[in-house]
Amino acid sequence: MTFSIVARCAQTGQFGMAISSSSPAVAARCAFARAGVGAASSQNITNPALGPMMLDAIATGATAPEAVARARDADGYADFRQLIAIDGAGRTAIHSGARALGIWTSAEGTDCASGGNLLANDQIPATMVKAFETATGSLGDRLIAAMQAGMAAGGEAGPVHSAGLLVVDKQAWPYAELRIDWLDDACPIEALARAWEVYRPQADDYVTRALNPGDAPSYGVPGDE
Incomplete structure (x- = not known):
């Protein structure tokens, strides 16, 4: 009931992932990324503990394959997990x-990997990887492009209702963490794309406000001088 992509930007060192599902608030349970370490998704019949477990393993020297294997073996319910x-x-x-669940498959590419379950067809992850690899712009831009391509290729077997984008940069907190937790009759991926369009020009300013408020630009709200 989910399709997602994890990725790295080789130029900036950012990590991120994007995800969508028919379930509510999918990013709250499935999306994980850590600055300087990597990104991970725990999905299908979800155990949210496995995301931090994979990132902890990478942080202490494991490769991504080793981290996934450790989480898989530690869980005890590997047959249910993606x-x-x-x-x-x-x-x-x-x-x-x-x-x-349902049609499930995955694909790996340069600096990215995608997987899904309960899919409309088995080409969704490969389509998302290709879209990420050919898109331009920031990591967030490319993750959004991948999600839009996955949806255009069929997405989930039924309607999706939630989506999320998570990007980390150099700080311990997310560079961007945007979520559409539930929409009844509209596409959460397009709502997420719009949220990113609004947030993207301000993302660096929020980092400046945290690290050096004296250098922060105007907040652009009534009463701000």
Whole structure:
């Protein structure tokens, strides 16, 4: 009931992921990224503990394949899980358990990996990887492009209702963390794209406000001088 992509920007060192599902608030349970370490998704029949477990393993020297294997083996319910990770070298790994839901598949590319379950067809992850690899712009731009391509190729077997974008840069907190937790009759991926369009020009300013408020630009709100 989910399709997602994890990725790295080789130029900036940012990591991120984007995800969508028919379930509510999918990014709250499935999206994980850590500055200087990597990004990971724990999806299908979700165990949110596995995302931090994979990132902890990478942070202590494991490769993405090793991190995914450790989380898979530690969980005890590997047949139900779909795990995806990318590390600082751009290595990727995916585990899809035999009891993943519906049509499930995955694809790996340069600095990215995608996976999904309960899909409309088995080409969705490959389409998303290709879209990411050919898109231009920032990491967030390319992740959004991948999600839009996945949706255009069929997306989930039924309607999707939530989506999320998570990008980390150099700080311990997210560079961008945008979520559409539930929409009844509109596409959450397009709503997420619009949220990113609004947030993107201000993202660096929010970092400046945290690190050096004296250099922060105007807040652009009534009463701000």
